Amino acid sequence: MALEEQGALTEAVFYILLALHQPLHGYGIMQGVQELTNNRVVLGPGTLYGALNTLVEKDWIKPLAESGDSRRKQYVITEQGELVFQQELARLEELVHHGKLVLRSADHEKDSD
Amino acid sequence: MKKTVIKFYSNFEKEEQWLNRMAAQGWHCTDYALGRYVFEKGEPGEYIYRLQLLDYPAAHAESAAYLAFLEETGVEVIATWFRWVFLRKKAADGPFEIFSDRESRISHYKKVIAMLLPITIFNLIMGMRALLDGPRLYSVNLFAGVIAIFPLISYYQRTLLLHKEGRIRE
Structure with missing residues (x-):
């Protein structure tokens, strides 16, 4: 299950899970991610569609019951997805922490020379 | 203004590049069947074209769901040919790639x-x-x-x- 999966998430999956902390349809995810990353991450519709289907299969996100006049399917993160997302966030924080730690001590050595 | 071009491509990426070169000159492809491309004259560079091979023929329910999803994201399906789909999006919307990873x-x-x-x-x-x-x-x-x-x-x-x-x- 989720806790045993230790591999890094792809950038697309990371941002999809992040965006789905609120209910969104596909286009909303694309726009939200693009805005957040200042146009750096532009999800291709083919990539996004494939990822959404895979994430639904894994039960990391779920489609919301289609409501009212909106024909577009909305998705939201599940508890399982939240767990995976938190793990990934912790892993990324560790990377950043280690990176800064080593660079800082390298700087100190330079200073004391 | 319309024109028709008969052309056969064996490499879909070359075909895509050609459609984009035509679009850059203002000739926008609006239909395709059996090597016959229909172009309509418009603003140069108005659209970006992409070709994609689907898992199922275009009329299949799975493909229809995907094509509906594409249209939600502002992508226009101009033609389908067995499992191939011809797509375009307004260049003003920004870069258009079907796959981003x-x-x-x-x-x-x-x-x-x-x-x-x-x-x-x-x-x-x-x-x-x-x-x-x-x-x-x-x-x-x-x-x-x-x-x-x-x-x-x-x-x-x-x-x-x-x-x-x-x-x-x-």
Whole structure:
């Protein structure tokens, strides 16, 4: 299950899970991610569609019951997805922490020379 | 203003590049069937074109769901041809790529190879028979088979390159 999966998430999956902390349809995810990353991450519709289907299969996100006049399917993160997302966030924080730690001590050595 | 161009491409990426060159000159493809492309004159560079091979024929429910999803994102489906779809999006909306990561690009190339390879092998075998015992009809197979070898090599090389890059970068 989720806790045993230790591999890094792809950038697309990371941002999809992040965006789905609120209910969104596909286009909303694309726009939200693009805005957040200042146009750096532009999800291709083919990539996004494939990822959404895979994430639904894994039960990391779920489609919301289609409501009212909106024909577009909305998705939201599940508890399982939240767990995976938190793990990934912790892993990324560790990377950043280690990176800064080593660079800082390298700087100190330079200073004391 | 409209014009029709008859052209046959064996490499879908070359075909895509050509459609985008035409679009840059203001000729926007609006329909395709059996090597016949219909173009309409408009603003140069108004659209970006992409071709995609789907898992199922365009009329299949799975494909229909995907095409509906594409249209939600501002992508226009201008033509379908068996499992191929011809897509375009307004250039003003920003860059348009169907696949934005390595894995999905690789799997699309693999899908195209898996579709093309058995047909090509069949054509080459039939074509060999044309060379050996001579029913002239099979020389069409030989021609089709030989022509398909080049795009197959190109797609394969692209997947290798993507795999190589994938070892150091997501």
